[in-house]
Amino acid sequence: MSQPIDRRADRPVYKQLADDLRRRILAGEFPHGGPLPSEAQLSLEYDAVSRTMVRQGLTLLKNEGLVSSQHGRGWYVRRHREVRRMASTRYQAELDQVARAAETRDSTPFHYDHRDFERFTLDKRGEDVPADAELAEVFDVPEGTVLFRRTFTFHFDGEPHRRSYSYLLRDMFDGTAVLDVANEPWPGGTMAQLDLVGVRVTAVDEIVNARMPTPEESRALQIDDGVPVLAVRRLMYAGERVVEACVDIVIPADRVSLHYRTELSDPRPPA
Structure with a gap:
């Protein structure tokens, strides 16, 4: 139930309306x-405040990511989305797959965090x-070097969840099944693909930035207004050499929890 607007208060009317709607x-x-x-209904419910004040209050909640608008249909409370965990330990688990027979490998590293990822x-x-200037620098190759780009959009329970742009050096995989994306998801993931050509991953960098989605990302991933994305840049190394680059993995921030664990050694000598 709504609370009345205090027109004598210092707090603007539209912010009072937003406060009360947020509470409700x-x-x-x-x-x-x-x-x-x-x-129109909210205008009457809140002591006949103007439609302009109502719209300003709703826009404030929209910018907070609490509500969304649909053209011609009105305003909605943003629906709750399942938050899925992504743990850094998935990379060691993926590397462990390399020693297993292909038919016994998990289909993707996502299985290491959620068994229900098999529904994707x-x-x-x-x-x-x-390769543009950025990717040429990442791979330490001349600009224009041919890369193979894989664009993956993951759907869970019928809804888009994330998108990744993965790059490989084209000449590493000439004549292999890796260049046919119909074979995805590949048993054991990217590390198993690299092992196919004798490349063993020794380290992985992840660099995470937050930003607002592009219009195309908003459409493709059905991102609600006011929701940022996490752009996860992943670089896989063999020694000092980058052998695979995800630039980037794009995930709406309300759908994922990133979990990083670092094992620490005791700097004191043993007694």
Whole structure:
């Protein structure tokens, strides 16, 4: 139930309206994914405040990521999305797959965090692209070197969850099944693919940045207004050489929890 607007208060009317709607949403009065009253209804409910004030209050909540708008359909409470864990330990688990027979490997490293990741479906595209200045620096090759780019969009329970742009040096895999994305998901993941050509991964860098999604990412991943994405840059090394680069793995920030663990050694000599 709404609380009255205090027109004599120092706090602007639209912020009071947003405060009260926020309270009601968090209290469960309006369910996740459900509609809010129309702007006209809210105007009447909040002591006949103007539609402009109502819209400003709703926009404030939209910028907080609490509500969203649908053109021609009104305002909705953002629906709750399942948060999935991504742990750094998945890389050691992936490398451990290399020693196993292909038919006994997990299909992707996602299995190491969630067994229900086997329910995913994968939109996939592979193509040759020339290395731009950034990728040429990453791989330490001349600009224009041919790379094989794999664009993967992962869907869970029918909904898009994340997208990755993975690059490999094209000449490393000429004549191999790796260049046919129809073979994805590859048993054992990328490290098993690299092992196919005798390359053993020795280290992985992950660099995580937050940013707002591009319009194309918002459409493809069905990202609600006001929600940033995590852009996870992953570089796989064999010794000092980068042999695979994900630039980037793009995940809406309300759908993932990144979990990193670092084993520490005691600097004191043993007694």
